[in-house]
Amino acid sequence: MPPFSFTIDAECPDTWARTGTLQTAHGTIQTPIFMPVGTQATVKSIAPEELHAAGAQIILSNTYHLMLRPGSELVAEFGGLHSFMHWDGPILTDSGGFQVWSLGHLRKLSEDGVTFKSHLDGSAHMLTPERVMQIEAELGADIILPLDICAAYPCAPLEARAAMERTHRWEERALLAKEHYNPAQALFGIVQGAFEPELRRQSAEIIGNMPFPGLSIGGLSVGEPKAMMWEMLNVVTPALPRNKPRHLLGVGSPEDLVVGVGLGMDMFDCVLPTRVARHGGLFTRQGRVSIKGARFRAEHNPIEVGCDCYTCRNYSAAYVHHLARTEEQLYYRLGSIHNIRFMLRLASELRAAILAGTYVAFRDEFLANYMPASEQVREAQREKWKIARAKQG
Amino acid sequence: MPPFSFTIDAECPDTWARTGTLQTAHGTIQTPIFMPVGTQATVKSIAPEELHAAGAQIILSNTYHLMLRPGSELVAEFGGLHSFMHWDGPILTDSGGFQVWSLGHLRKLSEDGVTFKSHLDGSAHMLTPERVMQIEAELGADIILPLDICAAYPCAPLEARAAMERTHRWEERALLAKEHYNPAQALFGIVQGAFEPELRRQSAEIIGNMPFPGLSIGGLSVGEPKAMMWEMLNVVTPALPRNKPRHLLGVGSPEDLVVGVGLGMDMFDCVLPTRVARHGGLFTRQGRVSIKGARFRAEHNPIEVGCDCYTCRNYSAAYVHHLARTEEQLYYRLGSIHNIRFMLRLASELRAAILAGTYVAFRDEFLANYMPASEQVREAQREKWKIARAKQG
Numbered sequence: 108m109p110p111f112s113f114t115i116d117a118e119c120p121d122t123w124a125r126t127g128t129l130q131t132a133h134g135t136i137q138t139p140i141f142m143p144v145g146t147q148a149t150v151k152s153i154a155p156e157e158l159h160a161a162g163a164q165i166i167l168s169n170t171y172h173l174m175l176r177p178g179s180e181l182v183a184e185f186g187g188l189h190s191f192m193h194w195d196g197p198i199l200t201d202s203g204g205f206q207v208w209s210l211g212h213l214r215k216l217s218e219d220g221v222t223f224k225s226h227l228d229g230s231a232h233m234l235t236p237e238r239v240m241q242i243e244a245e246l247g248a249d250i251i252l253p254l255d256i257c258a259a260y261p262c263a264p265l266e267a268r269a270a271m272e273r274t275h276r277w278e279e280r281a282l283l284a285k286e287h288y289n290p291a292q293a294l295f296g297i298v299q300g301a302f303e304p305e306l307r308r309q310s311a312e313i314i315g316n317m318p319f320p321g322l323s324i325g326g327l328s329v330g331e332p333k334a335m336m337w338e339m340l341n342v343v344t345p346a347l348p349r350n351k352p353r354h355l356l357g358v359g360s361p362e363d364l365v366v367g368v369g370l371g372m373d374m375f376d377c378v379l380p381t382r383v384a385r386h387g388g389l390f391t392r393q394g395r396v397s398i399k400g401a402r403f404r405a406e407h408n409p410i411e412v413g414c415d416c417y418t419c420r421n422y423s424a425a426y427v428h429h430l431a432r433t434e435e436q437l438y439y440r441l442g443s444i445h446n447i448r449f450m451l452r453l454a455s456e457l458r459a460a461i462l463a464g465t466y467v468a469f470r471d472e473f474l475a476n477y478m479p480a481s482e483q484v485r486e487a488q489r490e491k492w493k494i495a496r497a498k499q500g
Numbered sequence: 501m502p503p504f505s506f507t508i509d510a511e512c513p514d515t516w517a518r519t520g521t522l523q524t525a526h527g528t529i530q531t532p533i534f535m536p537v538g539t540q541a542t543v544k545s546i547a548p549e550e551l552h553a554a555g556a557q558i559i560l561s562n563t564y565h566l567m568l569r570p571g572s573e574l575v576a577e578f579g580g581l582h583s584f585m586h587w588d589g590p591i592l593t594d595s596g597g598f599q600v601w602s603l604g605h606l607r608k609l610s611e612d613g614v615t616f617k618s619h620l621d622g623s624a625h626m627l628t629p630e631r632v633m634q635i636e637a638e639l640g641a642d643i644i645l646p647l648d649i650c651a652a653y654p655c656a657p658l659e660a661r662a663a664m665e666r667t668h669r670w671e672e673r674a675l676l677a678k679e680h681y682n683p684a685q686a687l688f689g690i691v692q693g694a695f696e697p698e699l700r701r702q703s704a705e706i707i708g709n710m711p712f713p714g715l716s717i718g719g720l721s722v723g724e725p726k727a728m729m730w731e732m733l734n735v736v737t738p739a740l741p742r743n744k745p746r747h748l749l750g751v752g753s754p755e756d757l758v759v760g761v762g763l764g765m766d767m768f769d770c771v772l773p774t775r776v777a778r779h780g781g782l783f784t785r786q787g788r789v790s791i792k793g794a795r796f797r798a799e800h801n802p803i804e805v806g807c808d809c810y811t812c813r814n815y816s817a818a819y820v821h822h823l824a825r826t827e828e829q830l831y832y833r834l835g836s837i838h839n840i841r842f843m844l845r846l847a848s849e850l851r852a853a854i855l856a857g858t859y860v861a862f863r864d865e866f867l868a869n870y871m872p873a874s875e876q877v878r879e880a881q882r883e884k885w886k887i888a889r890a891k892q893g
Contacts, residue, residue, distance in 0.1 A: 148822065152829035177822045181798060185816060193814050405574060421586050423578060429541065429570045436545035436832055 111249070111293035111320050113352045119466040123344050123371030126461040129352055131197040131249040131293070133189065136164045138352060139368045139457050141450040142199060142376040147172050148182070148192040151381050152439040153447065155194040160417060161444055162451035165197040165249075167376040170242055171206030174232070175225050179245035187247025199376070200248040202239050202297075204255045205325075205357070218273065220254065236280035244288035251292045252323055253281030258301040260330045267301035271310050274299045278314065295321040295354060302335055304342045311346035322347060323354040324372070333363075337370060344371035361390055361453055362479045365470050368457050380450050384442035386491070387431055390449040394478030398442065403428035416448035417441075504642070504686035504713050506745045512859040516737050516764030519854040522558075522745055524590040524642040524686070526582065529557045531745060532761045532850050534843040535592060535769040540565050541575070541585040544774050545832040546840065548587040553810060554837055555844035558590040558642075560769040563635055564599030567625070568618050572638035580640025592769070593641040595632050595690075597648045598718075598750070611666065613647065629673040637681035644685045645716055646674030651694040653723045660694035664703050667692045671707065688714040688747060695728055697735045704739035715740060716747040717765070726756075730763060737764035754783055754846055755872045758863050761850050773843050777835035779884070780824055783842040787871030791835065796821035809841035810834075 110132040118125040129136040143150045143158060146169045150158060158166065168188060173179060185191040188198055204221075207214060211223030211232075220235030236254045243251040254277050256270040278296055285294045296319035300306030315322060324343055327336045340355075347353060354374035355367050364375050380390070387399040391411040396403075398410065409419035410427060418427065418441040430438035453473075460469035480488070503525040511518040522529040536543045536551060539562045543551060551559065561581060566572060578584040581591055597614075600607060604616030604625075613628030629647045636644040647670050649663040671689055678687045689712035693699030708715060717736055720729045729751075740746060747767035748760050757768050773783070780792040784804040789796075791803065802812035803820060811820065811834040823831035846866075853862035873881070 147826045147828055148819075149828045149830045152833075154830060154833070176826055177797070177818070181818070184798060185800070185818065191816070191819055193819070404570070405577065407578070423584070425570070425574070425578065426541075426584055426586070433540045433569055435540055435542045436829060437542045437547060439829055440545075440547070440833075 110291060113321065113350065115350070117462045117464075119369070119461055120464065121467050122369040124368045124457075124461050124466045125371070125373070126458045127352065127373060129197075131165075132291070133195060133197040133249050134164065136197060137455070137458055138373040139364070139454050139461075140164055140374055141364060141380075141454045142167045142374060143381065143447050143450075144169070144376055144378045145192065145194075146378070147176065148188060150443075150447075151385070152436070152443050153381075155192070157417065157440075157444055158194065158447070159196070161448040162455065163196065163447065164451075165199060165374075166194060167199045167201065168192075168246070168248065169203070169206060170200050170239065170246065171203035171210065173200075173246060174203060174242050175227055175230075179242040183245035183247070187245075189247065197250070198248040199250040199295075199354075199374075200243050200246050200252065201356070202252040202254045203234055203242070204239075205257050207234060208257050208259075216256070218276075220277075221256075236277040237284040240281055240284035240288045240294075244285075244292065247289075247292075249293060250321065251285070251294050252297060253278045253285075253294060255297040255299060255325055257326050257329065258299065260302065262301045264303055264306075267303050267306055270301070271299045271306050275310070275313055278317065278319075282318065293320045295319055295323045297323045297325040297356070298343055298347075299326045300339075300343075301326055302331060302339060304339070307339050307342045308346050311343045315347045315351070319351070321352040321354060321374075323356045325356045327355065328358045328363075328377075337366065340367070340370040340372070347371070360479065361450065362474060362477055364450065364453055365457065365473050365477075368461075369466065369470055375454075380446035381443045383488070384446040385439050386488070387442070388446075388480075389427075389442055390446050392473075392476055395480055398424065398428050398431045400428075410445055411449075414445065414448070415452070416445045418445045418448075503684060506714065506743065508743070510855045510857075512762070512854055513857065514860050515762040515863075517761045517850075517854050517859045518764070518766070519851045520745065520766060522590075524558075525684070526588060526590040526642050527557065529590060530848070530851055531766040532757070532847050532854075533557055533767055534757060534773075534847045535560045535767060536774065536840050536843075537562070537769055537771045538585070538587075539771070540569065541581060543836075543840070544778070545829070545836050546774075548585070550810065550833075550837055551587065551840070552589070554841040555848065556589065556840065557844075558592060558767075559587060560592045560594065561585075561639070561641065562596070562599060563593050563632065563639065564596035564603065566593075566639060567596060567635050568620055568623075572635040576638035576640070580638070582640065590643070591641040592643040592747075592767075593636050593639050593645065594749070595645040595647045596627055596635070597632075598650050600627060601650050601652075609649070611669075613670075614649075629670040630677040633674055633677035633681045633687075637678075637685065640682075640685075642686060643714065644678070644687050645690060646671045646678075646687060648690040648692060648718055650719050650722065651692065653695065655694045657694075657696055657699075660696050660699055663694070664692045664699050668703070668706055671710065671712075675711065686713045688712055688716045690716045690718040690749070691736055691740075692719045693732075693736075694719055695724060695732060697732070700732050700735045701739050704736045708740045708744070712744070714745040714747060714767075716749045718749045720748065721751045721756075721770075730759065733760070733763040733765070740764070753872065754843065755867060755870055757843065757846055758850065758866050758870075761854075762859065762863055768847075773839035774836045776881070777839040778832050779881070780835070781839075781873075782820075782835055783839050785866075785869055788873055791817065791821050791824050793821075803838055804842075807838065807841070808845070809838045811838045811841075 296314040406424035689707040799817035
């Protein structure tokens with residue numbers, strides 16, 4: 108039996124929100140949970156001890172990046188990701204599928220799998236459902252994901268169906284392969300179906316009934332309006348089995364966490380909190396603030412009064428502002444720690460609210476106070492990131 | 501009386517090496533000591549707790565940079581540098597003079613002081629001996645330095661003499677001004693004299709006899725061959741009073757620390773250990789290694805077997821190599837911590853050797869094992885840094 112279990116500790120009577128406990132070989136996770144992303148076997152600028160101190164219970168790492176650098180065989184030689192990166196808590200690795208689509212060049216899709224060229228050096232690679240299980244076994248995460256096809260937004264209905272059906276076939280192959288490579292890893296199923304409610308419902312039913320101990324909802328937050336993402340969850344959640352943990356892949360912001368929990372999601376991951384921090388955006392209960400703004404130049408208070416993160420306990424907002432303006436490396440760390448802690452404290456407050464039967468009040472109060480980044484701001488920011496990434500390359 | 505004292509704990513019978521104890525309002529420093537440099541009120545990529553853990557007893561910060569950003573008045577509003585940057589140990593601030601020469605534009609020198617334009621925004625500034633005392637009082641370091649003129653290398657003898665004599669007059673003015681702004685700060689004198697032995701001897705005698713509680717040797721390590729720097733110390737040290745701590749400004753590398761101690765130096769500061777770390781150069785007892793080299797790709801051992809730094813206690817060299825190759829921010833921290841710890845452990849080993857009467861043997865063994873970067877490599881590296889800095893600008 109795999110060392111994995113999920114128990115529901117409480118459910119909200121008015122929404123699909125629930126709080127639970129996940130057991131893994133590397134420790135216990137209390138849901139709802141936010142998973143910081145350590146793309147290249149490091150959560151950018153943060154050391155493992157600092158992740159623990161910020162309340163991180165599980166992190167996510169990216170199969171695509173690690174298979175290219177340093178290579179999964181090398182990670183295996185070091186006893187897997189946990190010991191390689193000095194993080195002793197649970198880890199989830201994604202399948203690499205999403206990055207093949209968003210980063211790889213000259214992709215070619217067949218029933219067997221997908222071939223692509225590395226975004227780093229143009230070298231050719233092939234991922235199949237079986238190969239992904241082998242790579243993820245070498246990486247040794249507690250929770251792993253199968254190769255899937257993430258349809259673009261927008262996507263023609265026929266194309267969406269074909270991608271979903273092929274993903275389903277690949278997931279069956281992944282289940283078989285996983286037993287061969289490392290039966291002890293918990294392989295989550297991935298629900299696809301693009302933005303077609305009927306496909307989403309079908310995918311949830313089919314994948315929900317396969318012997319996966321947990322389920323990830325993929326193909327969302329790929330450029331669609333927020334409302335459309337929530338509409339899909341409204342279809343997916345009721346079609347999923349109650350007793351399996353649900354992971355909303357690649358989501359999201361503080362408000363996404365609060366809303367997503369009410370739509371039945373237990374686990375969240377996103378680079379957003381650390382990425383916006385690096386660009387100066389820091390979370391407060393009133394919304395995101397730009398630490399580089401002149402209002403913080405002489406601010407004696409911390410970024411957010413009452414915040415219990417390392418940064419706010421030890422530094423004035425003025426000092427963090429100074430580091431951000433001078434582009435000092437310590438800024439990226441202090442800002443990232445603040446946002447990670449914000450997300451993890453929020454997750455634990457959501458859990459407490461669900462246990463207390465007050466989730467709806469908590470959600471409504473949070474959303475009333477929190478000013479989200481508008482779609483327009485988000486689009487501008489995505490453009491800026493694209494340019495920054497291109498420059499790095 | 502200023503809260504500052506220096507006592508000599510032991511002296512080497514064969515060289516000018518000695519070990520002592522410095523008392524400051526923010527703590528005790530055991531010499532010989534290396535001072536990590538926190539140019540912009542942060543030792544690049546390292547948090548104060550990590551400096552303590554690496555054995556840092558005092559850090560140096562740069563008046564020039566802080567007066568421009570965030571401004572010394574602002575730092576004063578926050579209770580000075582210690583509380584602004586969350587470092588509770590002793591701090592030394594330099595005078596800004598060196599940076600005016602190396603970074604400022606359109607410098608104009610007069611008997612009164614020096615005017616220059618900021619390297620950041622071209623704004624005009626004037627530094628006088630009195631103004632520097634005011635700024636350093638606002639920054640609030642334990643040890644402060646007076647405005648001086650750092651002659652270029654090479655420098656005509658007449659020019660060297662004029663610069664030295666003006667520096668001496670400025671230092672007298674600084675002594676008076678310091679009493680006005682903050683008598684509790686320990687103002688060190690600066691010995692100049694370029695590369696003229698007779699000027700160096702004169703400067704050491706004149707400044708050594710003025711009421712400074714400590715002495716910094718300036719104007720060295722500005723591009724001259726190493727042997728010439730050591731020749732100057734051979735002239736300076738015997739002309740200095742025995743009972744005052746001696747600080748070799750802007751020096752240096754591991755081998756400089758070991759040699760400099762034998763030439764009577766007690767305190768050292770340099771950006772080199774953190775700067776070379778950021779470029780992949782890490783110290784070992786055999787010399788500097790490049791962590792990006794292929795030999796570390798699958799290295800299970802730490803950077804240096806037996807090293808007690810945070811990095812070597814927790815990470816394989818292969819992981820550090822991976823972070824360095826992927827240019828992950830955690831690399832800059834792990835590399836910098838390793839080199840800082842190397843310098844501080846070396847300083848404490850030097851102290852132990854002097855106490856044990858074995859300094860000469862320690863020095864000779866260290867130098868026999870340690871392969872220094874050659875002058876050629878150092879020159880190439882300086883060029884690379886210049887280009888990197890120009891790109892940042």
